[in-house]
Amino acid sequence: MALLPANPQWRSLVLLAIIIVVLGVLPWTVNNYWLRIATGALMWAGLACSWNMLGGYAGYINFGQSAFFGLGAYVTAFLMSDPFGLAFPVTIPAGMVVTALCAVIIGAPTLRLRGAYFAIATWAFAEVLIQFSSAMDFTGGIGGIGLPPYLNERFFYFAMFGAAALTYLLTWALFERSRFGLKVKALRDHEPAAEAMGINTALVKLQTFVLSAVTASVFGAIFAYWVTFINPKSVFGGDITDQMVVMVLLGGLGTLWGPAIGGVALFGVNRLIWMYWGDTAFYIAILGTAIVLVVLFLPNGIAGLFERRKQNALDKVLDKLVGSGEGGHP
Amino acid sequence: MSGGMQPAADPILSVRGLFKHFGGIKAANGVELAVGRHEIAGLIGPNGCGKSTLFSLVSGAVMPDKGEICFDGRAVGGMSAHRIARLGLARTFQIPALFDNMTVTENLLAAAAEGHWRGASERAAETLSLLKLEHVADNRASDLSGGQQKLLEFGRAVVRQASLILLDEVTAGVHPNIRKIILEAIARLREQGVSFLVIEHDMEMVRNVCDRIIVMDSGRVVTSGAFEDIVRNSEVMQTYLGHPQ
């Protein structure tokens, strides 16, 4: 890459500037079909990043992140349709508040326990929401809710772009460049030691979880308005969480750019398969195979291939999940 | 048993009637001890007598069954570990408990992250130079040698500006050069007013560093006093330290 400066910091900045410029002019250079794919890629990059906040940086596996994506989607759909008919922008903070409350209720008791309890609790929460939204009238039951259509692809592209950019900026500032990030990574690597240094690990985990959940809810809100129709499976479905997990593992657990790389790569594969074979279960098989390959051959993900300093966040996450190592609880 | 010299009237740490049983194992079985301000107290005793457990109890990592723990004038029994730590207590782990995926510098910064954050990076740099770890500052903690890991474990306690530091066998199995660095650092911190409770198996180190020795056996303190008094008592030496004079 002779065109790029040698200094790694400058090189990242130049790369970042190129990406931003390309993403900024994209809506005027491609047709709506490709623009929709780009919008989806940005959404998945953002969602993967939201999952990585807790899963990668703190080491706690959330198997129910779709719950928060879906809460954002349902709150927006509910408030925008009759009888409320609220404007889209005001529904986003409403979804964030509902999501934050739910995350506190789920996280406060379970994040104190071994990671497996938290994983099961989050998974169960997403399942409960599927059943609940399928059964209730105000959520439209299995049929779901339709939203007032707004057929402006560029608007949704920039909404996803803005949300994703904010998500990555926040992640960089908070987890890579601040005291808070040090505390989060410390508790991932050794929880009793972090406590011994004065870090309130239960609180830091809860804060990270709420942040991660609220971020996912914003993408859910934009998604609902974008697709103009949602139902329980389409926003709470377990496959949504599965994809986030695989994207992060593939891209690089606990890294800034890993989720973006994994998100774009996997969503690209998803669209390719869809183009050639339509809606098939083939994609699920690819997801499963990707997990196995990553765990076996690429524990640091794609981003790990470029890192000077190798980390192994996966070890710590597995420790927390099964409680075999020092990363667990005293 | 020899009463020996006792710490001053206003100890920084005092433990009374402390019990902790793990199933049938009586790891703490009525521990009584005190550490004076500016004192370096040595804690010795055979393997499995409950020394490390005492550290875990005092630092809040393990909850006591019963008993009183008073740190710096405050009852801390039953308090969570991070709250006790914020009161000014630091401890090291017998098996280094480093933040493996973080660099040496990041380990020190994380240790300093609660409390006096202002000036934390200067203190991290000072600690690096005090412990002669500058050349590995950007290395991942898990890539360090065993001795360097012990140094970093010690460094994380130092950087926190604690008033009492509990050291659990920090010099066990390290090269004499690293041991020397640690001993010099302890001496310097003591001059600055830091108190220490030091678990140590090496009698040479205990003699050189500690003002007073506390001897434990089977979950309780059996005696305490000056090194010479303890050594003179050959019964103690034989029973608890396993090598008569």
Ligand SMILES: Nc1ncnc2c1ncn2[C@@H]1O[C@H](COP(=O)(O)OP(=O)(O)OP(=O)(O)O)[C@@H](O)[C@H]1O
């Ligand atoms: N979490 C625990 N669960 C069960 N038993 C424990 C636990 N922690 C310590 N013990 C037991 O308590 C006793 C005291 O252990 P401790 O580690 O305090 O000894 P020690 O004096 O530090 O020994 P050493 O000199 O070998 O480090 C041992 O029998 C140990 O097996």
Ligand SMILES: [Mg+2]
């Ligand atoms: Mg021990």
